[in-house]
Amino acid sequence: MNPExxxxxxxxxxxxxKDCILPEEVKTTFQQxxxxxxxxxxxxxxxxxxxxxxxxxALCEELDCDYIIINGSDEGRQIDTxxxxxxxxxxxxxxxxxxxxVILDEADYLNRESVQPAxxxxxxxxxxxxRFIFTCNYINRxxxxxxxxxxxxxxxxxxxxxxxxxxxxxxxxxxILDNEGIEYSEKVLAExxxxxxxxxRRVLNELQRYSVAGKIDEGVLSxxxxxxxxQLIEALRDKDWKKMRxxxxxxxxxxxQGIFRQIYDMLIPEIKSIPQLVLLIADYQYKAAxxxxxxxxxxxxxxxxxxxxxxx
Numbered sequence: 001m002n003p004e005x006x007x008x009x010x011x012x013x014x015x016x017x018k019d020c021i022l023p024e025e026v027k028t029t030f031q032q033x034x035x036x037x038x039x040x041x042x043x044x045x046x047x048x049x050x051x052x053x054x055x056x057x058a059l060c061e062e063l064d065c066d067y068i069i070i071n072g073s074d075e076g077r078q079i080d081t082x083x084x085x086x087x088x089x090x091x092x093x094x095x096x097x098x099x100x101x102v103i104l105d106e107a108d109y110l111n112r113e114s115v116q117p118a119x120x121x122x123x124x125x126x127x128x129x130x131r132f133i134f135t136c137n138y139i140n141r142x143x144x145x146x147x148x149x150x151x152x153x154x155x156x157x158x159x160x161x162x163x164x165x166x167x168x169x170x171x172x173x174x175x176i177l178d179n180e181g182i183e184y185s186e187k188v189l190a191e192x193x194x195x196x197x198x199x200x201r202r203v204l205n206e207l208q209r210y211s212v213a214g215k216i217d218e219g220v221l222s223x224x225x226x227x228x229x230x231q232l233i234e235a236l237r238d239k240d241w242k243k244m245r246x247x248x249x250x251x252x253x254x255x256x257q258g259i260f261r262q263i264y265d266m267l268i269p270e271i272k273s274i275p276q277l278v279l280l281i282a283d284y285q286y287k288a289a290x291x292x293x294x295x296x297x298x299x300x301x302x303x304x305x306x307x308x309x310x311x312x
Contacts, residue, residue, distance in 0.1 A: 001179075004027045009201050010209045012176055013054050019263045020055050021168045021200065023161045025269060030055060034062055039101060041123055043147065045139040049201030052135040057101050066094045067101035072136075073109035077194075084119050090122065090130040100130040107134035108141035117229025123149050138289040157198050166197055167281065175205060181309050183215035192216075212296040230264040236302065237270075237311045245300050247255055252295045272310045 005011035014020045018031045033039055039059060044052040053069075060067040068089050070081065086102055094100055105108050123132055123146075134150060136142055157165060170186075170193055177184045192210070194203040210216050235243035251259065264281050270279055284301035291297040 008176060008204045010179075012123055012172075012204070014058055015056070017058055020051055020058055020170065021165055022051055022055065022155070023157060023165070026055075026155060029153060029180075030059055033059060034071055036058065037063060037277060039063065039065070039099060039133070041131055041150045042133045043107075043139070043142065043150040043152045044133065044135045044155065046137070047198060047201035048137050049196075049203075050155045051200060053103070053105050054131045056105075056135060060101050060103070064098060065101045066096075066098040068102055069103045069105055072104055072106040079111070079114045079118060082115060082122065086122065090126040093129060101133060102130060103133045104137070105135050106137075108136035108138045112143055116146060119143045120149060140289065141164070149237070162198070165229055168191060169193060169197070169200060173203070176204075176207070177211065178217070180211065182211045183217070185217045188216050188218060228270070229262075232263070232302075233266065236267075236306045236309075239306050241303070241306065244306060245299060248299050248302065252298060255300075256288040256294050260288065260301070263302075267305070267309075272312055273308075277305065277309050282311070 002013070003012050016029060017034060020030075042056070044056060046052055057067075057069075060066075068085070070086065090100060090102060092100075103111065104119075107116075110119075119132070132150070132243065133141065134146065139147075139152070170189060173189050173193065174184070175187070177189075189207075192206060193203055196206065207216070231243065232247045234240070235247055260281050264277070267277060268274060280301060284297060284304075287297055288294060
């Protein structure tokens, strides 16, 4: 815990591998790195908020590495960042003999035409002195040569692991609220967790938001109910674009990948042309990994469904 931080996602960020809430297979892999006191070049991939950056930082802190973090969606887009910040850090020998690590966070936003290709040479040039850890939500945005130069670790959570990990994070939520002196209902915590799981970052941000009143009880349940399936189905069946557009506005903050799965599940029993629906949803779910505006992408998907899919 870092008492100097206000944001709970930073204040309660884990500092050891043991404290990270992860599938056992992933956790065991990183505990082996700790035991060997060595870090390979890594590519950590998985959904938003699943602990990739926390794990990278915890690994570096447990091994007492000298590390920096470059945000790919901000400063990592320009080739100049490589020539200055990364090169100067990676090329310098640590005075205390520590392993040096560059964490490239949100690496899927690194420029594919300039920055990512240049990193291939950096990884090899500084192999004796520095390691590179990439984190990304969408591994298809990372060029293949970087895949081959790193150990890829997928943070995908298997269905069999979800109940165990959710239970552990529910305990973490209770610990945080107890520490902050916030009254709470475990039922409400479970509802909140299930709405955003496995996006731990989103869960903590929402938890902190709802805790402002000093307690979290049934009174806040109405703020995070599941998406309204009935409203959407009626809008699509009636070809009511305005009503559909309002539904999108109310639900666009849901996980971009997850919302397409929910739409798929709710519409399958309601339509005749299932193959067409599957192809449309698959296409727009793929596009969600690249688009700048998720709201427009979701609206376009539902507009196509409205125009081309026949309901029962």
